[in-house]
Amino acid sequence: MFTIGDFAHLGRVSVRMLRHYDAVGLLLPAHVDPSSGYRFYTAAQLQRLNRLVALKDLGLTLDQVRVVLDEKLSVEQLHGMLSLRRAELRQQILADESRLRRVEARLRAIEREGAMPADDVVVKPVPSARVARLTALAASYGPEDIGPVIQPLYPQLMKRLERAGVPITGYGIATYAPAEGDQVLVEAGVTVSVEPSDAYDFEVVDLPALDQAATIVHRGPMDDVDATYQSVAAWIEAHGYRQNGFAREVYLNYGDGDPADWVTELQLEITRA
Known part of the structure; x- marks a missing residue:
């Protein structure tokens, strides 16, 4: 038999917790010395202790743990619960x-409030582009909603293009469109030069040319894009323009190598206010 201290060490729990499990009837000592009150445990009781701690870590209350332990779950059942x-x-x-x-991105945006890009913003026309694309709905334009939607679309699109034998001829271009309520239609595209066809399991569409766009280069992952968007928005307003619709994101170098080296051009269509 083992003293409560040795058993606590073997089971990687505290003596205080063993006393508590004894008090609530979850793990009783194998023997209590009648004269000293010292508790003693057996090695076989480590099995119940392991299950007790595992179930507690699953988020069960001690009362729920008691019910599960009394049902004597098999190793396979317990393994399944812990895996889940x-x-x-x-x-x-x-x-x-x-x-x-x-x-962290919002904090960077706050730190840059009032700082306006000067030569960073370039006003230029944007030519039309033919893209193959997949689309999906996001709950909102918030990054917590956009990211999980757009990120799987590009690997899916690449696989479909490869399967169809359609080569990529340029950059990835993500566009967005308003949908019902707060929802946003996320459009993940890459430049191609093929004609549209019903044989493809993706769309081939022509993005219209933009007569005038305020463009800015964002460096780093899109997790950090908030500050760049907000600085170009300040530039647009300060120079007497207004924005038309959502921005386009052109992935000039994205997804390979050091994320700090990734390059995305943001294109915001503008007109004079």
């Missing part, structure tokens, strides 16, 4: 990391 919880925790970590990146 592991997947949920990994997904939560990814969501939290994405939220952290958005907070």
Whole structure:
């Protein structure tokens, strides 16, 4: 048998928690010395302790843990529950990391408030472009809604283009259109030179030329694009223009190598206010 201290060490829990599990009837000592009150445990009890801690980490209350333990789950059942919880925790970590990146991007935008690009903004016409594209709906234009929608579209589009034998002749171009309510139609495209065909499992469309666009180069991942968008918006207003519709995003160098080296041109159609 093991003293409560040795058992706590073996089970990687605190003595305080073992006393609490004893008090609530979840893990009783194998023996209690009647004269000293010292608790003793057996190695076989580590099995119940492992299940107890695992179930608690799943988010179950101690009362729920008691019910599950009394049902004597098999190793396979417990493994399945823990695997599911592991997947949920990994997904939560990814969501939290994405939220952290958005907070950091907003902080950078706040730090740059009032700072206006000068030579960074170029006003120019944008020629029409023929693109193959896939589309999907996002709940809003917020990065937390746009990112998860547009990111899978490009790998899907590349696979379909390869399967159809359609070569890419230029850059990726993402466009956006308003949909019902706050929804946004996300359009992930790449430049091609083929004619539209019903045989393709993607659209081939011509993006119209823009007579006049305020363009600016954004460097780095699109997680950081908020500050760039807001600085060019300040430039547009300060120079007596107004924006027409959503911006186009032209991926000049994106997805390969160091994200700090990625380059995207933002194109915002403008007219005189």
